[in-house]
Amino acid sequence: MSGTPAGRHYLNSAYGIRSWLLTVDHKRIALLYLTSVTLMFMLGGVFAALVRLELLTPAGDFFHADTYNKMFTMHGIVMVFFFLIPGIPAVLGNFLIPMMVGARDLAFPRLNLLSWYLFTIGAVFTLFNIVIGGVDTGWTFYTPYSSAYTTTNIVPVALGIFISGFSSILTGLNFIVTIHKMRAPGLTWFRLPLFVWAHYAYSIIVILGTPVIAITIVLLALERVFHLGFFDPALGGDPVLFQHFFWFYSHPAVYIMILPAMGVISEIIACFSRKRVFGYSFVAASSLAIALLGFLVWGHHMFVSSQSVFAGLIFSILSFLVAIPSAVKVFNWTSTLYRGSISFQTPMLYAFGFLGLFTIGGLTGLMLATLGIDVHVHDTYFIVAHFHYIMVGGTVMAYLGGLHYWWPKITGRMYPEWWGRLSALIVFIGFNLTFFPQFIVGYLGMPRRYYAYPPEFQVLNVMSTAGASILGVGYLIPLVYMIWSMRYGKAATANPFGATGLEWQTSSPPATENFAEPPIVTEEAYAYDRIPVPERGVYAG
Numbered sequence: 096m097s098g099t100p101a102g103r104h105y106l107n108s109a110y111g112i113r114s115w116l117l118t119v120d121h122k123r124i125a126l127l128y129l130t131s132v133t134l135m136f137m138l139g140g141v142f143a144a145l146v147r148l149e150l151l152t153p154a155g156d157f158f159h160a161d162t163y164n165k166m167f168t169m170h171g172i173v174m175v176f177f178f179l180i181p182g183i184p185a186v187l188g189n190f191l192i193p194m195m196v197g198a199r200d201l202a203f204p205r206l207n208l209l210s211w212y213l214f215t216i217g218a219v220f221t222l223f224n225i226v227i228g229g230v231d232t233g234w235t236f237y238t239p240y241s242s243a244y245t246t247t248n249i250v251p252v253a254l255g256i257f258i259s260g261f262s263s264i265l266t267g268l269n270f271i272v273t274i275h276k277m278r279a280p281g282l283t284w285f286r287l288p289l290f291v292w293a294h295y296a297y298s299i300i301v302i303l304g305t306p307v308i309a310i311t312i313v314l315l316a317l318e319r320v321f322h323l324g325f326f327d328p329a330l331g332g333d334p335v336l337f338q339h340f341f342w343f344y345s346h347p348a349v350y351i352m353i354l355p356a357m358g359v360i361s362e363i364i365a366c367f368s369r370k371r372v373f374g375y376s377f378v379a380a381s382s383l384a385i386a387l388l389g390f391l392v393w394g395h396h397m398f399v400s401s402q403s404v405f406a407g408l409i410f411s412i413l414s415f416l417v418a419i420p421s422a423v424k425v426f427n428w429t430s431t432l433y434r435g436s437i438s439f440q441t442p443m444l445y446a447f448g449f450l451g452l453f454t455i456g457g458l459t460g461l462m463l464a465t466l467g468i469d470v471h472v473h474d475t476y477f478i479v480a481h482f483h484y485i486m487v488g489g490t491v492m493a494y495l496g497g498l499h500y501w502w503p504k505i506t507g508r509m510y511p512e513w514w515g516r517l518s519a520l521i522v523f524i525g526f527n528l529t530f531f532p533q534f535i536v537g538y539l540g541m542p543r544r545y546y547a548y549p550p551e552f553q554v555l556n557v558m559s560t561a562g563a564s565i566l567g568v569g570y571l572i573p574l575v576y577m578i579w580s581m582r583y584g585k586a587a588t589a590n591p592f593g594a595t596g597l598e599w600q601t602s603s604p605p606a607t608e609n610f611a612e613p614p615i616v617t618e619e620a621y622a623y624d625r626i627p628v629p630e631r632g633v634y635a636g
């Protein structure tokens with residue numbers, strides 16, 4: 096093992112709060128993000144719990160309608176912009192990409208630190224908004240309601256999202272330059288781990304898409320404050336133009352969330368079935384295909400926004416096309432599992448969860464891409480169920496799976512395996528109980544964003560709220576044992592899962608400079624036939 100002498104590593108190389116807040120080490124910055132993102136996830140979770148509490152009964156008897164609107168709006172904003180979008184790339188990507196390419200750090204370490212500060216400042220603006228009364232437009236900020244009618248404070252939130260957008264852009268830029276310029280000798284493009292390919296595609300979308308949402312939000316603020324007419328018909332603007340701008344970013348943003356997740360899943364499935372990912376180059380190329388096709392389908396969010404039938408048809412067809420590269424990945428992961436030597440460790444349980452839930456989310460996405468069905472279920476709970484299956488069933492499952500998988504590398508400690516498996520199971524059960532009934536209740540006609548509903552929908556809503564409580568417990572257990580394991584967990588070896596990839600060739604936790612000597616790569620990724628399976632006891636933790 097080309098590690099560092101045990102005892103000296105990036106965590107204990109310096110002490111004190113200053114050494115963290117001024118660090119330029121990508122691994123420490125990843126941990127700063129882990130802290131911020133975890134706090135935001137908990138906050139978004141609190142809002143979700145309140146929303147579900149209100150929906151326990153048909154009458155609107157826990158909160159005022161206005162309060163309810165603010166709660167689901169903040170839930171959506173916090174979860175999308177401050178958890179899902181930065182989550183995997185800023186935490187796992189930041190930690191792993193330099194190591195996976197055999198580099199000492201990202202190409203621009205100071206820019207990386209700046210990204211975290213921008214993210215945090217953006218979050219503070221958004222949180223400040225909650226203190227001064229909240230926003231009630233939904234996370235989509237549709238005009239002209241948001242620009243002319245609502246009395247809530249759009250501008251601070253808009254500013255918060257605008258600022259945090261720069262954090263994403265700088266991170267994407269940093270990844271692209273690092274992947275191009277800093278690969279170890281012998282690490283050709285087609286030897287890169289699929290995690291790196293996924294982040295490369297992610298970065299392309301971030302750089303092309305994020306400026307669009309940033310400008311849109313500035314236009315919205317300008318219209319609100321100075322009454323310049325962009326979107327408000329009363330001022331000579333076009334409200335549907337806002338939706339075009341918004342979804343031109345926000346559809347690709349779904350892939351900003353899911354591509355890094357797919358990268359995580361490729362690593363986990365290869366490791367725990369001890370095989371090279373089937374059709375490696377197709378899986379790599381499908382990331383790029385998703386990145387490019389993802390920009391052509393935004394109109395499927397606007398089937399009922401006065402779009403011509405012809406435009407609707409084109410967007411419908413293109414939406415079917417973009418499903419192909421995602422399906423390629425799912426088929427290839429499944430083929431990787433086939434005749435693999437599978438072990439059901441916690442990360443693998445999360446990966447299985449991802450496969451099932453993402454597939455349901457994807458198939459219902461195809462239903463929604465069908466014009467006629469979308470007209471029927473538009474703005475119902477069917478939509479809510481669909482995007483939670485993709486975003487929570489996909490991205491959050493992969494995030495948790497990845498966090499467990501690389502936890503020994505990050506902290507030098509094992510997580511407790513039994514608790515890990517238990518909570519993965521609870522998350523899976525709680526998730527399905529929460530969101531599956533929403534497909535049904537939505538199909539039956541319950542609209543989203545209402546705080547009261549007809550009594551015949553109550554049974555399904557009670558199931559959903561019960562599921563949310565179970566899901567909440569499933570999320571809390573890892574929070575507790577992860578913190579516990581940082582102190583009491585079993586010490587991890589350099590490569591406890593017997594995985595391939597350069598990150599496993601350095602000590603756990605790694606030294607500040609990652610590798611004692613710069614690595615040289617001589618083989619393809621995922622050469623699992625050459626690596627012995629570790630003893631089961633090693634990861635029993």
Ligand code: HEM
Nearest residue numbers: 143146147167171174175179233234487543544545563566
């Ligand atoms: C315990 C887990 C969760 C529950 C019970 C929950 C519940 C809900 C409900 C009921 C709504 C719909 C509000 C409405 O339209 O009336 C909603 C919207 C939303 N949720 Fe969740 N959610 C959970 C977790 C998450 C997570 C983890 C994310 C992202 C990581 C997320 C992202 C969103 C988004 C983006 C919206 C759209 C908000 C809007 O329509 O304005 N949710 N959630």
Ligand SMILES: [Cu+2]
Nearest residue numbers: 346393395396
């Ligand atoms: Cu879309």
